[in-house]
Amino acid sequence: MLKWARSQAPDRARVIQTGVCEIVTNFMIDNTDAIEIALESEIVTELMKLLGKDLPVEDVKLVHVASLKSMSIFGNPDQDHKLFEMNVPQAVVRNMKSQDANVTSETAATIYKCASSDLASICLNSQQYNNIIKPSFTTLIEPNQQSQSILQYSNSQQSSQSSLIRQNMKFNTSWNRKDFLKIKKIGKGGFGSVWLIQEKITQKFMAWKKIEYFEDIDRQNVNQEIEIMKEICNNLLNNTSQSSQFLHVVQPLGFFLHEDNRSAYLVLEYCSNGDMRHYIDDMKSKGTQISEKKSWEIIGQISSALHQLHINDIVHGDMKPENVLLTEEFKVKLADFGLAKKLQIGKEYTHARGGTFLYQAPEFLRSRNIEDRKKDKDDIKQNDKKQQRHIQTKASDIYSAGVMLYELLSQKHPFISYNDEEYDGVPIEEYIHRVINEDPDELPSHFSENIKNLIKQMLNKV
Known part of the structure; x- marks a missing residue:
């Protein structure tokens, strides 16, 4: 279609080219298989010709740049490297001088992503940097002062898209459903469902969580979740x-x-890299294990995440792999504050329902009454609203994080053996007995004693 568009009148060609770019962008979202096909076919080459030759700079719109950026966002490191080898940065570099700030920003992000993947960074020598990357970002300073912020964004791994959102986006209560393109479901739970969406005006990818908001208790829980998240961010x-x-x-x-x-x-x-549950399951399916170096990186980030909560006297209350999200740069973000609680001044504990059963701390399970223990498994796992409340502290978050990190290293729950055929093979009373009275199995031997001892300490029984 892009080839054919070149033979058409300019106005008609722009309609065809824009339509193709919209289709490509939507197909590439969270789809590494589609990206691989694009890399092996002429799709990437034709898009590069479109941005590099076919479209005058003044005609380049956000949707055109986004077609290539979607591949750099959702591609794996090998695919990022292929994009770099195919000279994608050079193809889009001229658009750095666009007067459209959105196009300029997206172009910077595309070049940076291609140039900063693990493999590309290894291959990137000083000549490539001086001839491609540095001039691209230098041109940003020329059009206007706003470009300086994009330059800082592109030169810093820490300044990710999520950091820009944090600095520039205000909490919006004027949106409605028509303001977004609904793309695909990316999560589901007792609260409802989570969808990947795209705001139509800015073309930014976001997520929305659809939640019940009819009964008083629903409204109270939702409002509390929002206020806690906003409080942490603002603090x-x-x-x-x-x-x-x-x-x-x-x-x-x-x-x-x-x-x-x-x-x-x-x-x-x-967060484009999904949650930690997906990361663990992906390792299982591929027969791979996490390295000690990567383990320490994630442990450090989760520790920092909990510190940010606890220093603000907030208990998350539902730490588990599904609630640990990973950004494009593999940074940890905590999600789902539906059970989070703010500690009262001078108090070191709160009353809560305790989060997900398999991640509840021993002291919490120890206090469950007989009726709770006899509940149907599905009722317990769903944290039904009638469940009795128990004392919960910051230590509960640390224990839950220990269970989660044990899973990350061993790809199994610390108190469910490979012979148990997941949780359904373990009676509730037996599982509670193990958590309260037994030690978890040893972590794989290739991990250092330091990391194994740290996880053991997090799983200490209070």
Whole structure:
């Protein structure tokens, strides 16, 4: 279609080219197989010709640049490297001089992503940097002062898309469903469902969580979740000693009601690398294991994330792999604050339902009454609203994180053996007995004693 468009009148060609770019962008979202096909066919080459030759700079729109950026965002490191080898940075570099700030920003992000993947970084010599990357970003300073912020974004791994959102986006309550393109479901739970969406005006990828908002308890829980997330973000941004830190909390971007007034949408920052459950399952399916170096990186980030909560006297209450999201740069972001609690001044504990059963701390399970223990498994796993509340502290988050990190290293739960055929093979009473009275199996032998001892300490029984 792009080849054919060249033979058409300019106005008609622009319609065809824009339509093709929209289709390509939507196909590439979270689809490495589609990206691989694009790399092996002429799709990438034709898009490069479109941006590099066919379109005058003044005609380049966000949708055109986004077609290539979608591949750099959702591609794996090998695919990023292929894009770099195919000279994608050179193809889009001229658009750095565009007067459209959105196009300029997206172009910078595309070049940076291609040039900063693990393999590309290894291959990137000083000549390539001086001839391709440095001039591209230098041109940003020429058109206007706003370009300086994009330059800083492109030259810093820490200044990810999520960092830009944190600095520039305000909580929006004027959105409605028509403001977004609904792309695909990326999560589901007792609260409802999570969808990948794209705001039509800015073309930014976000996520929305559809939640019940009809009964008083629903409204109370949702409002509390939003306020806790906003409080953490605001405290970190307003505290000069913490504002330079990476924000390990998924930022709430907006909120609006459904037309029926029975449900609502919480718009959130989108983390393109999914959650830790997906990461663990992916290792299982590929027969690979996490390295010690990567393990320490994730442990450090989760520790920083919990520190950001606990220093603000907030208990997450539902730490588990599904609630640990990974950004494009593989940074940890905590999500789902539906069970989070703010500690009262002078108090070291709160009363809570305790989060997901398999991640509840021994002291919490020890306090469960007989009725709770006899509940149907599905009822317990769903954290039904009638469940009795128990004392919960910051230590509960640390224990839950220990279970999660044990899973990351061993690809199994610390108190469920490979012979148990997952949780359904273990009676509730037996599982509670193991957590309260037994030690977990040893972690794989190739991990150092330091890392194994750290996980053991996190799983200590209080």
